Amino acid sequence: MAIRKINDKKQVVEYGMSRTEAEKIVGEGTPGSYGYIKYKSGVRIGYRNDRVVALAIFSNDYETGNGVRLGMTKEEVRKIYGHKAPDFDILSWVYDSETNSYLTDVPPSAQDKEAAEKVYIFQVAFDKNGCSTSITLTDLRGVFS
Secondary structure (H helix, E strand, C coil): CEEEECCEEEEEEECCCEHHHHHHHHCCEEECHHHEEEECCCEEEEEECCEEEEEEECCCCEEECCCCECCCEHHHHHHHHCCCCCCCCEEEEEEECCCCEEECCCCHHHHCHHHHCCEEEEEEEECCCCEEEEEEEEECCCCCC
């Protein structure tokens, strides 16, 4: 799970990276909503124990490690991920890093904090025209625990 600058693909912020390393790329931030730190670059990052555990893109300057970026259509995003997600205003995928597979439901074992850190959620929100407006990547445990 990672995001990168579109114009400099070597500038990558990855899940598990230290806050110090992440802020070398995105700069210093200020407290935002839902436990995230908000950065001027249009990125929001959630930390747990000073490690990146959630990434959100609200800027045209960043994309996911797989190349998903703001402004893409549902079809373009689905083409990249290849796995079907229910067709709502927000497309969501749940990925189990233990089995390297997409899930249709959150496994009961993910209620355990350690297991929840190995299940990732990828969400893309769309506007009424079907263009992506935000991208979120997080582990199931999230930033609150």
